Amino acid sequence: MPDTHIDVYVHFWGRLAREVRPYWSSVGLSFLTSVLAAPFSLLLPLPLKIAVDSIIGDRPLPGFLTASLPANFVNSGSAILLVAVGLVLAIALLDQLRGLCNTMLVSYAGEQLLLGFRAQLFSHVQRLSFSYHDSKGTADSVYRIQNDTYSFQWILMYALTPLIGAMFTLIGMIVVMARMEWLLALVALAVCPVLMLITSVSCNRLRKGWEVAKQLESGALSVVHEALTGLRVIQAFGQEEREHGRFIQQSQHGKTARLRLAFIQGSSRALFVLTTAVGTALVLLIGVRRVQSGDLSVGSLVLAMGYLAQLYPTAQLISETITGMQGGLASAARVFAVLDELPDVLERPHARPLGRAQGGLSFRNVSFSYSATAQPVLRDVSIDIPAGMRLGIKGVTGAGKTTLVNLLSRFYDPTQGQVLLDGIDLRDYRLADLRRQFALVLQDPVLFSTTIAENIAYAKPDATRDEIIRAAEAAHAHEFISQLPDGYETLVGERGMRLSGGERQRISLARAFLRDTPILILDEPTSSVDVKTEAVIMEAMEHLMKGRTSLLIAHRLTTLRHCSVVVEIANGRVTLTPSAIAEVPSGAAVS
Numbered sequence: 001m002p003d004t005h006i007d008v009y010v011h012f013w014g015r016l017a018r019e020v021r022p023y024w025s026s027v028g029l030s031f032l033t034s035v036l037a038a039p040f041s042l043l044l045p046l047p048l049k050i051a052v053d054s055i056i057g058d059r060p061l062p063g064f065l066t067a068s069l070p071a072n073f074v075n076s077g078s079a080i081l082l083v084a085v086g087l088v089l090a091i092a093l094l095d096q097l098r099g100l101c102n103t104m105l106v107s108y109a110g111e112q113l114l115l116g117f118r119a120q121l122f123s124h125v126q127r128l129s130f131s132y133h134d135s136k137g138t139a140d141s142v143y144r145i146q147n148d149t150y151s152f153q154w155i156l157m158y159a160l161t162p163l164i165g166a167m168f169t170l171i172g173m174i175v176v177m178a179r180m181e182w183l184l185a186l187v188a189l190a191v192c193p194v195l196m197l198i199t200s201v202s203c204n205r206l207r208k209g210w211e212v213a214k215q216l217e218s219g220a221l222s223v224v225h226e227a228l229t230g231l232r233v234i235q236a237f238g239q240e241e242r243e244h245g246r247f248i249q250q251s252q253h254g255k256t257a258r259l260r261l262a263f264i265q266g267s268s269r270a271l272f273v274l275t276t277a278v279g280t281a282l283v284l285l286i287g288v289r290r291v292q293s294g295d296l297s298v299g300s301l302v303l304a305m306g307y308l309a310q311l312y313p314t315a316q317l318i319s320e321t322i323t324g325m326q327g328g329l330a331s332a333a334r335v336f337a338v339l340d341e342l343p344d345v346l347e348r349p350h351a352r353p354l355g356r357a358q359g360g361l362s363f364r365n366v367s368f369s370y371s372a373t374a375q376p377v378l379r380d381v382s383i384d385i386p387a388g389m390r391l392g393i394k395g396v397t398g399a400g401k402t403t404l405v406n407l408l409s410r411f412y413d414p415t416q417g418q419v420l421l422d423g424i425d426l427r428d429y430r431l432a433d434l435r436r437q438f439a440l441v442l443q444d445p446v447l448f449s450t451t452i453a454e455n456i457a458y459a460k461p462d463a464t465r466d467e468i469i470r471a472a473e474a475a476h477a478h479e480f481i482s483q484l485p486d487g488y489e490t491l492v493g494e495r496g497m498r499l500s501g502g503e504r505q506r507i508s509l510a511r512a513f514l515r516d517t518p519i520l521i522l523d524e525p526t527s528s529v530d531v532k533t534e535a536v537i538m539e540a541m542e543h544l545m546k547g548r549t550s551l552l553i554a555h556r557l558t559t560l561r562h563c564s565v566v567v568e569i570a571n572g573r574v575t576l577t578p579s580a581i582a583e584v585p586s587g588a589a590v591s
């Protein structure tokens with residue numbers, strides 16, 4: 001990354017320009033209609049000058065009006081007054097039509113940008129490794145996708161677009177004032193270095209302040225997310241007030257940070273207005289003196305003050321837009337930071353394609369830890385699992401059972417050693433092809449807030465209704481599904497909470513049947529159900545495991561009774577249990 005503040009800004013705006021390249025056509029049109037505001041602003045004081053100099057006074061009309069109007073209009077005060085009034089109305093009408101076009105174009109382009117960046121960030125976040133989500137948390141990603149992406153819409157459409165228009169207007173007014181009365185223009189611009197200093201200092205302070213505020217807001221959202229996902233535990237232990245206090249405390253920090261930002265913005269605005277008031281007073285003083293000396297007409301002074309009445313507010317608008325943009329820039333930087341994150345699990349160039357694997361698995365001297373400073377979860381593990389074998393895995397909570405099987409799907413890669421599928425390192429396969437070899441049934445089944453049929457078909461989106469029903473029958477789920485009022489079209493609710501734990505687990509098994517993979521991973525599939533439901537699920541699992549390489553994690557030995565080999569994980573190492581040594585089939589090895 002660049003070292004200086006200027007380089008950082010150049011890098012940031014260059015990155016932003018590249019990211020919004022697909023939207024330049026709509027953004028460019030909105031820029032154009034915004035820039036067209038400049039000529040209308042320059043024309044606004046003209047009717048007033050005409051009225052003062054050519055109707056109240058006796059000065060001739062501007063040359064372009066004398067050339068374009070009939071002679072009887074030029075010599076008639078009433079006709080000139082009508083022309084001035086007509087110009088006021090025409091300028092206002094055309095400017096409002098331009099404003100309407102600008103509003104619609106800005107809204108359209110802004111919505112395109114917002115949707116595009118949200119979709120891009122969501123897609124990228126889904127592909128990041130579990131280690132990233134473990135460290136950052138779900139709420140932080142949600143905040144960046146839903147809140148921080150607004151910054152691109154705001155920066156480009158509601159800050160940068162009017163900012164460019166305002167800058168053109170400002171330049172135009174300075175040029176006109178300089179051509180009309182260079183001394184007054186010079187006096188008006190004398191305060192500009194002070195205005196630039198105020199803006200620069202405010203920008204630096206606001207940018208740092210917004211970075212802190214965004215982190216605090218994300219932290220408050222994390223409290224809400226944790227509370228709502230753990231609501232049953234909170235209510236069971238009567239800790240509603242405690243969680244409410246956590247939320248208030250976290251939000252209080254965010255409130256303090258935003259109040260500090262409001263003070264910086266308010267004090268910056270006050271200093272800016274006071275500085276421009278000094279400039280206005282100097283222009284008025286010198287202008288009146290020049291009118292008294294006969295070097296300047298009253299109309300020219302009125303026109304100069306009219307331009308000045310727009311010039312300083314335009315300069316203030318530019319300053320406030322730049323300072324107000326700092327919050328958006330902080331959010332955009334947070335989005336770019338996520339987009340720059342690379343998954344820990346990467347696909348190698350020219351990775352092998354994989355159709356359907358035979359299912360032989362091997363762990364060769366595998367060690368794993370979740371970070372460079374953490375203690376290893378697995379230590380020098382070596383297991384050979386022939387295709388079609390049923391391997392039971394037991395161990396105390398936290399021993400590393402789930403970590404072991406997570407390495408198979410490359411949710412993580414080993415810190416040391418290799419994991420092989422059919423004799424080939426998993427890292428040599430295409431990632432999507434590799435993950436198609438596994439069906440996963442978890443202790444806490446993951447269901448989506450849609451219908452039962454769609455949840456089963458999640459494993460195979462193009463499955464027919466007959467295939468879905470056959471999978472449900474194999475998982476012993478068809479009977480209870482058929483008794484529901486809407487059958488397979490029943491909505492399961494968020495995380496499937498409208499169904500019982502056993503029903504959710506059987507739908508998860510049906511999904512595994514439908515996926516029809518050579519390797520099956522069953523992670524504590526019966527730990528949260530009663531004995532009767534366990535018997536039903538075990539019968540379905542026995543059917544599911546036939547002909548597949550199966551890894552079954554469980555605490556209950558009764559759950560492991562169908563396994564060919566049972567291993568135990570303790571202190572990061574894998575050993576055969578004494579009761580299983582005699583059952584090791586030919587070709588299987590554990591060390």
